[in-house]
Amino acid sequence: MKFASRAPRSPDLDLPGVVGTARVDRRTEALIPRLRPGDIAVIDHPDLDRATAHRLVDAGVAGVVNASPMISGRYASLGAEVLAKAGVSLLDRAGPQVVTAVKDGSRIRLHDGIVHGQDGPVATGASLDAEGVTTQMAQARDGMATHLTSFTHNASEFLLREQDLLLHGRGLPGTRTTFTGRPVVVVVPGHEHRARLAGAKRYIREMHPVLVGVDRGADALLEAGHTPDVVVTGADQSESDPVSRAALKGARDVVVCVSRGSSSAATAALRQLGVHPLILETGATTEDAALVLAHRAGASVIIGVGLHATLEEFLDRQRAALASTYLTRLSVGPTLVDVAALPQLYSGRVRPRHLLGVALAGLLAVGGAVATTPVGQDWVDQARPAVDRVVDGVTP
Known part of the structure; x- marks a missing residue:
């Protein structure tokens, strides 16, 4: 009787450092859906933001190799801090050649700022730990004022393009869901959004607000036992984690944000699922579009879950989203309340x-x-x- 021989142990597992399967793509958004626990992500993402870092952690990566600096010094980007606290091995500033030098699906090892392949070192960079992240962030905060100054011009241009939407609500689709006079909870996939949503469970049960899920925030609502009334998402569902079919099919309204002048092909994938989306042509982010929609539809109060609330979180966004976030907050004004303030504002209904x-x-x-x-x-x-x-x- 012949027994199957056991596969030999790979010698690289006995060497120091972090070992994993390399997943390579310059576009982090396109890479994340392909990641599996234990993989090493090889990306080219300057000033890695917190939202993207959380998605890398959720994917279970063992290491991240970044061709660009995770903290360039323009401002204190928060992504590297998230990864370091999660225990992810970081190799920073590896240079643009690392994306071509490392073969997708190959076995690599990270140790002392070097990417080791099967035949030896293939790239070098700077190892980054929690202490190094803290030092770089302190230095980057000194450049924050300059970054805000350069932002002013972008905000003016965005306001010119989106003034009808932000100032008058023109172009917003009519929803079957009634917002007028009702509280609204908008859930965005952001910092600790699941824990914050769990903390609002009593408020949701007693006040019956309109539930709006932005992108994967709709799935967070489902996971918490709630059905979103409205889902707001982007037209391109392939570049990022797509909203689940259950969330799309269960919602009363699905609002899709598309670039101005986009063809009907932008929503073809959703129509194939049997979803008939409402189109919103705007350059605003899906998060900001959801806030404007709720505000202009007459919400009595908007409870934001996972929103970018602090100055550093605001600056941590991609450049195209900065003006959108800034001007939307001005437009929505006092209607918007962060869920963190809910315990101080709401103690429960008297029964x-x-x-x-x-x-x-x-x-x-x-x-x-x-x-x-x-x-x-x-x-x-x-x-x-x-x-x-x-x-x-x-x-x-």
Whole structure:
């Protein structure tokens, strides 16, 4: 009888460093859907943002090799910090040649700033750990003022292009979902959005707000046991993690953001799923389009889950999204509240059992007070014989 021989152990597993299968693509958005736990992502992504880093962590990567600097110094980009805290091995500034030198699907090892292939070193860079990330971010914060100055021009151009939408709400599609006078919860795949959504469960159960899922935020709602009323997404579902079919089919309205002048082919994939989307032509991000839609449709308040709330998170966005986010926040104004403030603003609805408990506590307090008075003592003495007869009748 012949037994199958066991596959020999790869010698690179015994060497120091992080070993994994290389997944290579200059476009991080296109690479992420192909990643599997333990892979090493080889990308070319300057100033890696936090949202992308979270998706890399969620994919379970063991390491990230970046041809460009993760923190260029223009501002304190947050992606490297997310990866370092998650224990992902980082090799930074490997140069543009690393994307061609490393073969997709090959076995590689990261150690001491070197990418080792099957036949030896194929690229070099700078190892980046949590301490190094902290140092670089401190230096990058000094350049933040300059970055804000250069942003002003982009904001002016964006406002000229999108003034009808931002200032007047023109071009927004009519939805079957009614927003007028209702609270709205907008869920965006962002920093700790799942945990923040779980914290809003009581509010959602008691207030029955309109639930808007932006991109994969719609799937986060489904995972939390809620069905999104509206899904807002982009036309190109192949460049990033697509919204699940269950979320698209379950929503009452699906709003697709497309570039101005796009053809009907932009939504062909959705129509093949049996989804009839509402088209919104805009250069704004899907997140910002959802906020404008809810605000202009008459929402009483908008609770944002996973939104970019701080200055650093705002600057951490891609350049094309900066003006969109900035001007949308100005347009929406005081209607928007971050979910982190919800515990201070909402303590729960008063229910009949709460009133009953207060009433009983009040009666007990009044009864105790009366019992300590002479009149109360007379009542107790008069009631004692009747109580004794009842007790004697019950006792065998």
